[in-house]
Amino acid sequence: MIYFDHAASSFPKPEAVSAAVAKAINDFGANPGRGGHKLSRQAGEVIDEARKALQTMFDAPKKEKVLFTNNATYALNQIIQGVPFAPGDHIIMTVYEHNSVSRPVQRLKKEKNIEVSVIAPDTHDGWVQEVKNHLRTDTRLVIVTHGSNVTGDIIPIREIGQLLKDHPAWFAVDAAQTAGVLPISMKEDHIDLLACAGHKGLLGPQGTGALLVSEQVSLTPIVTGGTGTNSEAIEQPEEWPYGYESGTLNTPGIAGLLKGVEAVNEQGYERISSHEEGLAKYLVSELKEISALEVIHPLQAGTRLGVVSVKTDPLNSHEIAMILDEHYDIACRAGLHCSPLVHDYLGTTENGLLRFSFGLYNTMNEIDLLITALKEISEHMME
Known part of the structure; x- marks a missing residue:
């Protein structure tokens, strides 16, 4: 088979990825952070190492605010549904957005009466100007795909981030098509929220993704439940990352993702x-x-x-x-x-x-x- 569908999922994976998945299942298949025994600790060490690797790759400010998700779709929903919007707040998005952005935004529009501007410049140089033209004092979120899965366009996120760095709006980037392919620095690009798919350019398994969050951003978790910490509390703990990762993490997938990140760094x-x-x-x-x-x-x-x-x-x-x-x-x-x-x-x-x-x-x-x-x-x- 000749495989030309990498925008959906990369294939084949590096051999080290599948080996790491098998090792996690066969050698330390326990819940990370859910017990003090050695298998749980070993699983937790892999999770922690993967957080550090993603923090370094994307120049994220804090390891604890690297969250593991099932995919980029979940990460984008956590962004869009987790921002504390008030009725009448404003969002800017692009015409290139995936349904993982446009559908939750449409839901917000209906449920919270959010106003939305969809920008579509005629030239590459027009992206920053279009954001500037639509930016308002009540703009709460600007969300932009870094790369189009249809046209192959690369949107100038650094220039947009520079425009927004002194504006109260949070800048969110969908890097599903570019993570592992193009360099991204949350610090230099002034990104507040970065959503990544683990199974595309990062060469990891399906069922993996990440959301990286800047220090000044606080979100409402969209899923609550067991976190392995503060079990006595009736309410969801606010501690990062645990308060945003309810339920058992995909340790085998994250172990494979770590090896995918290492393969990208090597290449x-x-x-x-x-x-x-x-x-x-x-x-x-x-x-x-x-x-x-x-x-x-x-x-x-x-x-x-x-x-x-x-x-x-x-x-x-x-x-x-x-x-x-x-x-x-x-x-x-x-x-x-x-x-x-x-x-x-x-x-x-x-x-x-x-x-x-x-x-x-x-x-x-x-x-x-x-x-x-x-x-x-x-x-x-x-x-």
Whole structure:
């Protein structure tokens, strides 16, 4: 199988990741922080080491405010539902947001009468100006995806953070597509809340994610229950991180995530990002020969994530994806990619797009095989 669906989940994983998962299950499969015995302590040490690794990777201010979640969706919900909004407060988000942002924001809009501005600049340089144009004194949260899972756009979070650093609004970044691919510094980028998926660019197992929170931010936990601490208290403890991690943590997954982070550090951001971007640019250059397919380009020419989406009109994107899977053993993704706002913006809602997304282990030869397959499919379907 040639796998071009890394924007959904990276595959394959480094061997050290699966080995760490197996070791956690087989050697110390106890609850971290839920007992004083040696297996519990060993599990807790792995969790603590993983917190430190993420704190260092993202230049987060405090290890205790690195929270483990099931995925980026949970982290984003903890942000959006955990901010103490008052009726009439204002949120700024982008047209590129995943449903993991747009749906909880819509829920807030209905339940708390929150006002929402959705920004969509025409140029890459327009992002900061658009935020500035919509910023209000009652803006409580600005939430921005760092990288589009549809267009491959990279949004200038550092410049936006610089704009917001003296404003009371909290700056939240969805790094589901960029964590482990592009460097991110909470300190230098002035990020208050950073949501990450563990199973994409961080090369960890599915069912892992993280939310990193700056020192000045306080959230209401969206799940309460057992924390392993303060068991005598009838109310949820306010201690970080335990008050935000109710229930048993996914120790095997977090052990694997730690090894994924270590693999990213070993490879380095420059090698990873340049490799994935190089594959994308090569595919774009070769797609020019296929008239039935139209590439969706990011706003900033010359730079992109390892994501290429194409219009297939009048061909059906889902049918092409099915043919690639069944006849060429190539995995990709067709449809709206859980990001309907950007499809409305692009005018591609009816047929969706055919998306190819790349990872560390993809090769140029695999791109060549994809191009051959797409030429054959388009020629046959256009007959």
